[in-house]
Amino acid sequence: MNIKFNNVSKAFNNQLAIDSLNLEIENGEFIALLGPSGCGKSTTLMMLAGLYKPTAGEIYFGSVVVNDLEPKERNIGMVFQSYALYPHLTVLENIAFPLKQQKVPKKERLRRAEEVAELVHLQEFLQRWPSQLSGGQQQRVAIARALVKKPDLLLLDEPMSNLDTRLKNNMRNEVCRLQKQLKITTVLVTHDQEEAMIMADRVAILDAGKIQQFDPPEKLFNKPKNLFVAHFMGNPPMNFLEGRLVNEGNQQVVVADDWRYAFTKEKALPEKYTGKQVKLGIRAHQLAITQESKDALPAKLLALEYLGREVIIRAAIGKQNVCVFVENMVANNLPEHFYLYPDRAGVHVFDEETGENLSL
Amino acid sequence: MNMVVKKTPPVARDSFLKTLQKKWHLLLAYLLLTIFSLPIGLMFLWLFLTSISTHTIAGVIPAGFTLEHWSFLWGPVEVGGRVLPSIWQATWNTILFAGGLTIFEVIISTMAGYTLSRMNFPGRKLMLRSVLILHAFPGVLLLIAIFYVLNALGLIDTLWGVMLVKVALQIPLSIYIIKGFFDEVSWDIEWAALVDGCNRLTVWYQVILPQVKPGIAAISIFSFIAGWSEFLLLFTFIFSEHNNTLAIYLLAIIGDFRVVNYGLLAAAALFYIFPVLLFFLFTQKFLMKMNMGGGKQV
Numbered sequence: 001m002n003i004k005f006n007n008v009s010k011a012f013n014n015q016l017a018i019d020s021l022n023l024e025i026e027n028g029e030f031i032a033l034l035g036p037s038g039c040g041k042s043t044t045l046m047m048l049a050g051l052y053k054p055t056a057g058e059i060y061f062g063s064v065v066v067n068d069l070e071p072k073e074r075n076i077g078m079v080f081q082s083y084a085l086y087p088h089l090t091v092l093e094n095i096a097f098p099l100k101q102q103k104v105p106k107k108e109r110l111r112r113a114e115e116v117a118e119l120v121h122l123q124e125f126l127q128r129w130p131s132q133l134s135g136g137q138q139q140r141v142a143i144a145r146a147l148v149k150k151p152d153l154l155l156l157d158e159p160m161s162n163l164d165t166r167l168k169n170n171m172r173n174e175v176c177r178l179q180k181q182l183k184i185t186t187v188l189v190t191h192d193q194e195e196a197m198i199m200a201d202r203v204a205i206l207d208a209g210k211i212q213q214f215d216p217p218e219k220l221f222n223k224p225k226n227l228f229v230a231h232f233m234g235n236p237p238m239n240f241l242e243g244r245l246v247n248e249g250n251q252q253v254v255v256a257d258d259w260r261y262a263f264t265k266e267k268a269l270p271e272k273y274t275g276k277q278v279k280l281g282i283r284a285h286q287l288a289i290t291q292e293s294k295d296a297l298p299a300k301l302l303a304l305e306y307l308g309r310e311v312i313i314r315a316a317i318g319k320q321n322v323c324v325f326v327e328n329m330v331a332n333n334l335p336e337h338f339y340l341y342p343d344r345a346g347v348h349v350f351d352e353e354t355g356e357n358l359s360l
Numbered sequence: 361m362n363m364v365v366k367k368t369p370p371v372a373r374d375s376f377l378k379t380l381q382k383k384w385h386l387l388l389a390y391l392l393l394t395i396f397s398l399p400i401g402l403m404f405l406w407l408f409l410t411s412i413s414t415h416t417i418a419g420v421i422p423a424g425f426t427l428e429h430w431s432f433l434w435g436p437v438e439v440g441g442r443v444l445p446s447i448w449q450a451t452w453n454t455i456l457f458a459g460g461l462t463i464f465e466v467i468i469s470t471m472a473g474y475t476l477s478r479m480n481f482p483g484r485k486l487m488l489r490s491v492l493i494l495h496a497f498p499g500v501l502l503l504i505a506i507f508y509v510l511n512a513l514g515l516i517d518t519l520w521g522v523m524l525v526k527v528a529l530q531i532p533l534s535i536y537i538i539k540g541f542f543d544e545v546s547w548d549i550e551w552a553a554l555v556d557g558c559n560r561l562t563v564w565y566q567v568i569l570p571q572v573k574p575g576i577a578a579i580s581i582f583s584f585i586a587g588w589s590e591f592l593l594l595f596t597f598i599f600s601e602h603n604n605t606l607a608i609y610l611l612a613i614i615g616d617f618r619v620v621n622y623g624l625l626a627a628a629a630l631f632y633i634f635p636v637l638l639f640f641l642f643t644q645k646f647l648m649k650m651n652m653g654g655g656k657q658v
């Protein structure tokens with residue numbers, strides 16, 4: 001089932017939480033809604049579930065507008081951050097609960113519940129109460145309960161945020177495996193970019209109630225549409241350098257007090273941007289340390305952070321601080337002043353006013 | 361209270377003194393509690409002894425043994441020359457009254473409490489406030505008005521009529537208590553149930569009610585005890601002897617004050633409190649779980 005948001009808005013007490021959202025999800029696709037806390041991810045998910053009604057716009061499941069459909073008429077499965085298991089029911093009864101609501105005969109619903117429990121490796125815990133399970137097991141129950149009715153759409157609201165790192169990795173793999181195996185259209189909500197990048201086919205980055213970019217992870221990372229996406233994706237965040245775009249002879253150059261960066265002919269920007277205040281964006285691994293000043297940015301060493309095989313160098317270019325990833329070897333014997341040579345393919349130019357990426 | 365009292369080895373007198381020093385506040389607490397509850401305990405004891413004594417010495421000390429005062433359990437009772445009906449009719453009436461009250465209150469307040477806790481509708485806040493004000497409002501002030509209403513409805517001198525009045529007067533407190541319990545139930549569970557195929561009514565019944573069981577126990581206990589001990593409303597609106605409850609029956613036993621049979625009164629009083637005492641002993645653990653405030657977002 002493919003899903004479409006058409007100019008969907010949601011207001012709480014006249015405050016817009018979601019502002020004309022447009023989004024299309026393909027059948028069987030795994031997408032992630034990624035954004036900082038409070039940006040409206042859960043609200044979007046709740047509208048898909050039918051727990052919140054959009055204030056404006058339409059949500060389509062296939063070709064049907066579902067705005068006015070009750071949650072139970074949508075055939076969705078949902079996993080909550082708190083898992084929301086029913087404390088008064090055993091694991092088996094929890095998993096069978098959605099089938100009970102569909103009036104599936106008892107024998108069959110227990111059989112199907114056991115089947116799904118096996119899928120998430122819960123066979124041994126069927127008679128326990130939720131309070132007797134670990135966080136990871138509780139989450140499996142929640143996933144099994146969401147899957148048991150063979151939903152057309154699976155919704156996951158920060159499902160891993162209460163698990164420790166190891167368990168998180170396990171569950172990520174497991175959820176991905178299940179999703180591929182069952183081919184269920186899935187929407188994952190998370191504030192963890194790593195999680196979104198690992199799990200989802202496409203990631204929608206949400207900020208201030210708007211979608212900033214909706215693309216496969218690799219594209220979000222390498223071709224960010226605007227400053228927010230560039231800043232949000234990647235750890236450490238992208239380095240930004242403020243300057244002004246000018247023409248020198250027939251070359252385009254970004255100049256600042258302490259440095260300049262000249263574009264090659266092929267990578268040049270449209271003429272109309274000349275004179276704009278811009279931000280150069282360069283990722284930490286796309287700066288190389290050199291002693292030659294040609295086409296490079298002068299930097300002053302501030303600090304070193306050892307991360308095992310790699311080292312983060314914190315340096316200042318003019319008044320702006322940057323991070324650089326280098327190998328352990330290079331970091332030793334680093335002079336106080338050196339040059340940073342940007343990988344030309346990795347230089348982005350953002351309009352300082354609108355935040356738009358001008359170099360795409 | 362689960363205070364672990366360490367056993368002192370017999371050799372170490374010192375350590376015993378030390379323990380005593382550490383626990384003296386505990387000791388003091390027990391001492392004070394004993395002193396304050398002693399009079400009540402003694403009164404119950406006296407009541408019991410009086411009920412099985414033939415006479416009292418100096419008007420207070422029971423003496424002689426008899427079961428005659430308990431004869432109301434198997435035979436008719438005579439007070440001041442008047443023969444009272446069997447106490448079992450009054451007992452049955454009391455059970456009916458208290459039990460009916462409990463059932464009505466649980467059904468109404470679980471529904472109303474859920475609605476007030478979970479749903480948004482115009483007038484919700486007003487309703488919550490008026491629930492509180494109604495609770496503070498003394499029911500006695502309404503006696504005359506209620507009399508007219510019951511009379512007009514033809515419910516005067518019926519247990520059902522008085523039960524309805526009592527339900528109405530009690531319901532604000534029950535709603536307020538149970539709403540606190542509903543407030544504590546997470547929205548996620550409710551949402552999960554909606555997604556899993558429930559409608560609002562089945563969510564309430566299958567998922568939310570089981571979470572507020574301690575609250576239901578609490579209001580049941582409160583209602584039952586309130587019904588069991590109700591006097592004023594019954595005394596005012598019930599005239600027929602066959603509709604009497606135990607509280608009124610006790611009044612009849614006292615008769616006209618000049619010739620009170622204290623042995624009989626004591627026995628009947630014990631008979632009257634016994635079920636409540638038993639009931640309370642079995643249910644008090646639910647009461648301890650109760651959280652009276654609970655009022656998030658009034």
Ligand SMILES: Nc1ncnc2c1ncn2[C@@H]1O[C@H](COP(=O)(O)OP(=O)(O)O)[C@@H](O)[C@H]1O
Nearest residue numbers: 012013017035036037038039040041042043044
């Ligand atoms: N039930 C609600 N009532 C009022 N405001 C809400 C409600 N739910 C969410 N909001 C507001 O909408 C915004 C988005 O919330 P949410 O979707 O929960 O964010 P996220 O899940 O991305 O952290 C927040 O500013 C939040 O305060």
Ligand SMILES: [Mg+2]
Nearest residue numbers: 038041042043
């Ligand atoms: Mg959220």
